[in-house]
Amino acid sequence: MLWDPRNKGNKDRPEAAAAAAALADTGQQFPTKALRKFLASLTSRESPVLMDLGPVVGSNVTFFGERLGCKILLEDIFGDLDRYPKNSETPLAEYLKTRLKHEPGSVDGILCWNLFDFLDLASAQALAASLTKVLRTDGALLAFFATVGATDARFSKYIIANEDSVRQRPYSSTGRKQTALQNRDIIRMFEGLKVSESFLLKTNVREFLFRKPAPNA
Amino acid sequence: MWKRDEAVRQPAQPAVPTNEAAAAAPAAAAQAVRPDTIKSQNVRDVVNIGKSVVIKGELNGSEDLTIEGHVEGKIELRDHVLTIGPNGKIKAELFAKSVVVLGEVIGNVSASEKVDIRENGSVEGDITSPRVAIAEGAHFRGSVDMAQKVKAASGPRPAEVKSQQQQPSQASQPVMQAQAQKVG
Numbered sequence: 001m002l003w004d005p006r007n008k009g010n011k012d013r014p015e016a017a018a019a020a021a022a023l024a025d026t027g028q029q030f031p032t033k034a035l036r037k038f039l040a041s042l043t044s045r046e047s048p049v050l051m052d053l054g055p056v057v058g059s060n061v062t063f064f065g066e067r068l069g070c071k072i073l074l075e076d077i078f079g080d081l082d083r084y085p086k087n088s089e090t091p092l093a094e095y096l097k098t099r100l101k102h103e104p105g106s107v108d109g110i111l112c113w114n115l116f117d118f119l120d121l122a123s124a125q126a127l128a129a130s131l132t133k134v135l136r137t138d139g140a141l142l143a144f145f146a147t148v149g150a151t152d153a154r155f156s157k158y159i160i161a162n163e164d165s166v167r168q169r170p171y172s173s174t175g176r177k178q179t180a181l182q183n184r185d186i187i188r189m190f191e192g193l194k195v196s197e198s199f200l201l202k203t204n205v206r207e208f209l210f211r212k213p214a215p216n217a
Numbered sequence: 218m219w220k221r222d223e224a225v226r227q228p229a230q231p232a233v234p235t236n237e238a239a240a241a242a243p244a245a246a247a248q249a250v251r252p253d254t255i256k257s258q259n260v261r262d263v264v265n266i267g268k269s270v271v272i273k274g275e276l277n278g279s280e281d282l283t284i285e286g287h288v289e290g291k292i293e294l295r296d297h298v299l300t301i302g303p304n305g306k307i308k309a310e311l312f313a314k315s316v317v318v319l320g321e322v323i324g325n326v327s328a329s330e331k332v333d334i335r336e337n338g339s340v341e342g343d344i345t346s347p348r349v350a351i352a353e354g355a356h357f358r359g360s361v362d363m364a365q366k367v368k369a370a371s372g373p374r375p376a377e378v379k380s381q382q383q384q385p386s387q388a389s390q391p392v393m394q395a396q397a398q399k400v401g
Contacts, residue, residue, distance in 0.1 A: 057351075058349075062350065065348075071360060074357065076358070
């Protein structure tokens with residue numbers, strides 16, 4: 001029988017085991033400081049276009065739709081990574097370079113969640129360049145980055161509880177090795193964007209909010 | 218001690234009985250319903266397209282419709298609810314007041330009120346609706362536009378079906394401009 005961390009120490013206590021399983025299913029809620037600022041950057045726009053690179057979460061669609069009255073482009077890159085063959089002839093970086101087919105400057109906001117933690121540096125740079133291209137001037141990009149020591153290989157859904165907190169819930173996927181990018185690598189990766197806000201949360205998650213400056217700024 | 222005056226209490230019934238409530242009520246209660254109430258219930262029929270039915274073309278209607286079969290082309294129920302049942306497989310543009318998806322849809326979906334993708338429902342296409350609900354376990358690929366109002370589809374609005382004046386079997390048929398074939 002496989003070892004299940006949810007059952008550890010709860011063999012004789014079915015109620016505790018059930019509670020632990022329920023917690024694992026509902027995920028961990030943590031505060032976010034950048035989401036509110038990300039939303040604030042989009043509220044001034046009429047019918048903004050938002051791109052979500054995470055798996056589809058119905059409540060997030062409702063949240064953004066009701067708050068912003070926006071168009072949401074759901075591009076599940078996590079799903080692509082899950083399905084991408086490990087021995088593919090095309091490198092992942094090449095695939096990600098051409099993955100997004102949207103017009104340059106057509107998107108007002110991009111939600112990356114912790115996608116970049118699961119990419120090698122070349123793939124991360126390719127995707128970042130593509131995102132920078134589709135982002136409109138003064139548009140915002142929100143991304144989470146793990147700090148050193150993070151080893152969770154599972155992909156997560158980020159479910160927005162409110163403007164100040166998000167629930168992270170791992171879901172069944174093949175997952176990929178999680179790496180912690182250095183701050184300087186992150187900033188270099190998004191060349192063409194400016195760091196508007198960055199936070200290190202108590203949960204050891206780094207939040208980065210990027211803005212795209214005007215070309216001559 | 219105070220005693221409750223039972224004679225004043227009203228029976229706990231909805232003011233306007235729904236189809237479900239009427240169906241669930243015992244026979245004695247059904248007899249007590251006034252004839253004009255029964256007539257108003259009959260006006261709101263739901264039409265079903267069975268799972269063995271294949272339709273290719275344009276499907277217009279002016280009543281609620283549930284599809285369990287296969288449809289390719291375009292479905293337009295401007296002021297009514299379109300339900301794609303668990304067995305339904307649709308490759309079409311959908312226009313309705315409200316769309317509920319339990320089966321598979323490939324194509325763009327426009328609703329003036331709400332699009333609801335239930336658990337195990339699947340949509341691949343762009344959704345335009347002021348309200349969108351995507352359940353856990355549903356599959357969706359495309360974009361969601363909750364900003365714009367649903368644009369009027371090209372072509373005339375479907376003719377109103379005067380269901381009260383027609384036979385019940387005719388009244389429950391949607392207006393189909395399609396080749397319909399029954400398989401099996």
